[in-house]
Amino acid sequence: MAATIRLQREPFDAASEAAKLRHGRRDIGAVVTFTGICRSDESGAPLAAMTLEHYPGMAEAEVARHVEAAERRWPLLGVTVIHRYGRLEPGEDIVLVVTAAAHRQDAFAAAEFLMDYLKTRAPFWKQIEFAGGEKTGGKIWVDAKSSDDELAERWTRPGGGREAAE
């Protein structure tokens, strides 16, 4: 199965990426499209922007490794992952995961698995810039959440996560 993986500064079009994935196919019964979006606040403080730093070379490799792991675990018929980097303002898209399968359970589970791993294993770091500049705290690096680690961890437990549909 050919997967599409792109890291880019430019915006993406989630609808057209999902359409491309299923174009001309009659075996696909389910497409799940997840879009992560830059919010306008962080813990109640208004945000001016978010800047995503990444490790070129390793980020692509790490995303590809997890796409391969998802393909081994669920019978997928297509995967697209696009992750943006650079400065993004509230309302802008950050990340896109599209999964296609014959059955919805596999498409949902694979999309959730990929997002859980992107959050904790792909070398990206978010720095947020508060509205109002220095007066309100300027820029801070977002702390990793232990709840995100736990979400990623559950896929490694025996019987954890959700396995392929019958």
Add this chain to the structure above:
Amino acid sequence: MKLRYFAWVRERIGKPEEEIEPPAGIATVADLMTWLSHRGEEYAHAFENPKVIRAAIDRAHVRGDAAILGAREIAFFPPMTGG
């Protein structure tokens, strides 16, 4: 070998990358962090809590006990916050 730093590790050290030749006896990623932290205040600040620092050798995640022998590129960075 080339060292690369990202996010606040990069900011604290004040540069994104550098070439270094660690002395003999520096065998693991954890040894390298300890050695680096004695190179100056900026390094001491970056590695003040080595438990939170993540590392990669040649663009793959590794633990602190990973051997650095033969590594071309070692990266240090905080826990990741993508997605």
